[in-house]
Amino acid sequence: MSKGAPLAPGDAIGILGSGQLGRMLAMAAARLGLRTLIYAPESGPACDVATQTIIAPYEDEAALSELAARVGVVTYEFENVPAHTAQFLAARLPVHPGPTALATTQDRAVEKRFLNALGVPTAPFLEVDDAAGLATALAALGRPAILKTRRFGYDGKGQIMIREGMDVEASWLALGGAPCILEGLVPFTREVSVVAARGRDGSFAAYDVCENVHENHILALTTVPARMAAEAAAEAVAMAARIATALDYVGVISVEMFHVVDDAGERLVVNEIAPRVHNSGHWTLDGAVTSQFEQHVRAVCGWPLGSTGRHGRVEMRNLIGQDANDWAALLAEPGACLHLYGKHEARSGRKMGHVTRIFPD
């Protein structure tokens, strides 16, 4: 697959997925004079701001051909784009990030082997394909340990913590018998992430390291910069750069890491890679010179990356489910930057919006 000629303003960008990430990508593309096409199996918040929409399954080759005919580049808002969809499109036009990045990050075992081969530390892990394999893995890694499906996990879905006394057979069945990995626990001090971008020309630019707090496995709070030594922050960014280069990556990439502080000092362990814009980068909409969404658009269009400069110390809080009912108070709070995703129903655990606050550094 060629990386393609750069797009020009007025050209169209195709986005797979109709959720809030697609919505914010489409708005960033529009700001730069691009037209947008959202392709998704069902309508969603991104459709409200897109120039065009195609609602069709990811397996519909006629609809995918139509998409390929109408846009100059395809990107996506989520990592579970079916491999065949990505390959079908990549045979016809530039798809960024490319199918290799997708294939590597869709499978936890493949991703961790890729990372370890690069010399990037991960949690200890073993592949588990049945209950007997789980028993073996538990014996090797000890308890507690986390059983995770290799594919399709997000926001804590597709994983289970196996503690002392829990039945091995029942734990295995709890995840439906899908291929899994068992991960040993990392005794981390905090969770952090690197949100960065790589251009078609190999240029690389990272935002300052983000510190993340999860509640019920869902990101609740991101603060920037993360509390860590400058050397550790530099090492985190260097790891993200090494990963992006090895994947010949184009677009925004997000690398979630554990920051471990112990008697030996500070070190970083990569948890997972997201081949897309990331919730922990939403603060860049208000707190950085170039938002992660604009940065992604720049990269996939073959344009130069923008400045990742930060406007101050930044805090981004997700509005989950009923949190969004506080919109009126947030609008009234001086300096709070409110973002709502236009979702119709505030279901529990659903990301409805976020609010950013900026303080002097």
Add this chain to the structure above:
Amino acid sequence: MSKGAPLAPGDAIGILGSGQLGRMLAMAAARLGLRTLIYAPESGPACDVATQTIIAPYEDEAALSELAARVGVVTYEFENVPAHTAQFLAARLPVHPGPTALATTQDRAVEKRFLNALGVPTAPFLEVDDAAGLATALAALGRPAILKTRRFGYDGKGQIMIREGMDVEASWLALGGAPCILEGLVPFTREVSVVAARGRDGSFAAYDVCENVHENHILALTTVPARMAAEAAAEAVAMAARIATALDYVGVISVEMFHVVDDAGERLVVNEIAPRVHNSGHWTLDGAVTSQFEQHVRAVCGWPLGSTGRHGRVEMRNLIGQDANDWAALLAEPGACLHLYGKHEARSGRKMGHVTRIFPD
């Protein structure tokens, strides 16, 4: 007309006009979780980012009724909304700014009489309805003076400078015989504008005074803050507040002024009022906590006004016609924030986009 109940996220806002101001208003509304409907006689850049579009003449009462049925509030991107359209809609749902603000600002003579009655200084002017009236007005105000149509002027259209030696009859015919005013020249040092907002509850918030440079009668450059004494800046904002209050205004209002510096000190003369977001406020997208577009949406929805705090010293340059061909260089310039409006053809004099640069204060 009632000012209406506040809207809630998920509700829809109707915008009359499909140009770049409507586009940026629609994106600001989407960011706050609102749906958008663009109503215009012809498709334009705003349609690319709107949830819904109605393409119909402003006189089409069936289409206007459809608009009124689909949205919770109507606003507009330009001051030449026909009076009957505004009244038809205002009888059915809240229209902000209201028909009074429109009627006052659509006619230069009405606007200047309104300002003078409030004690707000304007250029000296006389109404002119025929060539004989023009001769009388020129005798009173002297030459050079500017003949302007009372209605439908913008970006230098509908006006002519009458200098020594120019024929009165020919000058009168040059503007097509439309009702006019003749304005005496104001010996100004610089042009400035106040972009401010008034909420449904009467709250008022102004951005720092903008300093504007026009080329060929089109805004070329805005810098903020304007170079003027603090007392003069405060007086400029106070004038805008007085105007907004007198109009019982809801939304963003822009007041263009001449800043006169002479032996008597500094003073301000109002040039014209725009009952809408304004080109000289585009810097707020990158340079202020709340953009003028979000501020307008907040006001017309009955929500609290946002912070008008400024991130630094800001410069906004319009990209007119072929200027937009520099997009690649602007994307490559560190810290430059590029906005393109998605217009298909870079005609001479056409506003294609703008670029904002922010410097430490």
